[in-house]
Amino acid sequence: MELSPVRDADLPELAEIARNGVRRDGVQAFPADWDTGSPEQIARSLAQYHWATRAGLTVERWTIEFTVRVADRVVGVQGVSSDRYPLTRTVSTGSWLAPEEQGRGFGTRMRSMVIDAFARHFGTHRFDTGYIAGNDASRRVSEKLGYSPNGHRRLISQDGAPRTEHQLVLFAADYEHTDDEVIVTGAEAVRRFLGLEQDPTVAQRP
Numbered sequence: 704m705e706l707s708p709v710r711d712a713d714l715p716e717l718a719e720i721a722r723n724g725v726r727r728d729g730v731q732a733f734p735a736d737w738d739t740g741s742p743e744q745i746a747r748s749l750a751q752y753h754w755a756t757r758a759g760l761t762v763e764r765w766t767i768e769f770t771v772r773v774a775d776r777v778v779g780v781q782g783v784s785s786d787r788y789p790l791t792r793t794v795s796t797g798s799w800l801a802p803e804e805q806g807r808g809f810g811t812r813m814r815s816m817v818i819d820a821f822a823r824h825f826g827t828h829r830f831d832t833g834y835i836a837g838n839d840a841s842r843r844v845s846e847k848l849g850y851s852p853n854g855h856r857r858l859i860s861q862d863g864a865p866r867t868e869h870q871l872v873l874f875a876a877d878y879e880h881t882d883d884e885v886i887v888t889g890a891e892a893v894r895r896f897l898g899l900e901q902d903p904t905v906a907q908r909p
Contacts, residue, residue, distance in 0.1 A: 718746035720801035
């Protein structure tokens with residue numbers, strides 16, 4: 704499995720695997736209803752989101768979306784975001800997989816890779832995530848990785864219906880690193896961007 708920042712060249716492949724939506728059995732999976740509509744509407748929503756995310760990236764607030772590939776095949780997206788990271792050392796995660804790629808362990812693997820990378824290379828102390836009530840697949844991924852319940856909040860989806868989003872938290876000190884094969888390239892540039900290159904609390908691997 705390989706994770707690399709989403710580039711414009713990835714958008715046609717991402718739009719293709721999401722063309723008919725990515726939720727399972729019609730279960731609400733996202734606060735924003737981006738994966739409904741025609742293939743053209745879904746492709747437009749994807750592109751606009753990724754362009755806006757890149758345009759809004761600052762040291763104080765950022766989101767990095769990674770294209771996920773397995774054997775050079777695009778299977779989905781893994782996102783990581785943070786506010787005031789040098790102070791909070793906290794990141795939030797979100798993701799999606801193409802319908803035909805779900806249930807194969809990819810969701811757990813790609814989340815574990817970003818946890819490993821951010822804890823080891825960027826000194827992340829805390830990982831937050833959430834799932835919409837009924838999205839059991841997302842809940843199970845978090846449980847496998849050792850997240851604990853951390854309350855819930857009410858959301859209003861784009862169709863006007865109220866939804867409950869369950870919050871979960873994982874502290875890096877409690878995470879069991881079971882994968883020593885995660886190789887991170889470009890970490891030095893990210894540390895410079897975040898102002899961490901001189902930070903002794905960042906565990907850098909050789």
